Amino acid sequence: MTDTSSPSHAHPVRSGIATGTNFAAAALLxxxxxxxxxxxxSAVANDDLFVVGVNYVYEFDVTTWGWIHIALGVVGLAIAIGMMMAATWARIAAILIAALSIIANFLWLPHYPLWSILIIALDVIVIWAVATWDAED
Known part of the structure; x- marks a missing residue:
């Protein structure tokens, strides 16, 4: 009798869904x-592009925020490429970088709320997709 619970005998539909979820999370990231x-x-090139609101506790120069977003973007792109290659390290790193991106964009809200809300929403979806993907399938 064969064991159908082993990964080598995984159901093809489940495997397809798992692969699709991983690829979707990588694409979103x-x-x-x-x-x-x-x-x-944009923040580094032209500080006047962004609407700067009232001062708040987590105040940085707009150029500093620009470099923070550039670093998060480059690391996020590298992790997304790793996820597309099905690297195990990329799953953990994707959750970490998405969480850091959520924090950075929450602190960026007074400067440019629409971009921040969009990125926060996408990061939440990335965390959900990566956390619910079952590598065993």
């Missing part, structure tokens, strides 16, 4: 990385 990279480049 790639998009978040591009958006963060463009947002950071």
């Amino acid at each position: 790639f998009i978040v990385g591009i958006i963060s990279l463009l947002q950071g480049i």
